Amino acid sequence: MDYSPPFVRENLIEELVKGRGFAAQLQLVLHQQLTGSSGHVSATEEDLVTKILRSFTEALSILSYSESGKVPATSPAPPCRDQNRKRSKRRNVQESWTRITAVPIEDGYAWRKYGQKEILNAKHLRCYFRCSYRFDQGCQATKQVQRTEDEPLTFWTKYTGHHTCQDILKASLGMDSTAEEGVLLSFNSNTTIKQEPHFFSSFPSSKEEHKKPLFPQ
């Protein structure tokens, strides 16, 4: 499904990455206005910029899929939002979406593992990751990864929040060889689609390439 020469693809990815970066910045600005004293940004505007941001991300994913000879599963559905839940002081309610893949997703971002936990009625541990730049740049992106099935091997990944870190450009431009292995997009629990297995590997981040598998078997 790849009809474009490599250099066209690279330019395309570069532009999409730029767009995503700008959208992320806009999201930050809007969020600051929303929480600031002037606060005249509507939730609709914030929601809109979130959708733009996601579109860029998904476009990049699609390019990555086609590059590796795979077909994107679906277009994204609206995110599942905990709209009626009270905002916790400690846990802020961020947009989240999930994917189910045959391999742990290598999304090109730098993640730091900060915990893992046994989940009720689950055979495997759930691993918790946050952006490596959380403290440097205040990037609030997190993800959770859990092996869900053995046959066929599948991994469930839940992303929460978008990356606002500057590493975004470098990371995404490096996606050609470490493209997202994502298969299924689902922004609520009802819609899930699977993809063929590709390979198995742990997926150390760009900052954390090394050592033992991050996912307990």
Added chain:
DNA sequence: ATGATTTGACCCTA
């Protein structure tokens, strides 16, 4: 020595 991971404890929500 430095930075990442592990793991038990603690915190929060339903």
Added chain:
DNA sequence: TAGGGTCAAATCAT
């Protein structure tokens, strides 16, 4: 109160 998410000291890898 149980289950899930996060923290942080201890441990490990480079």
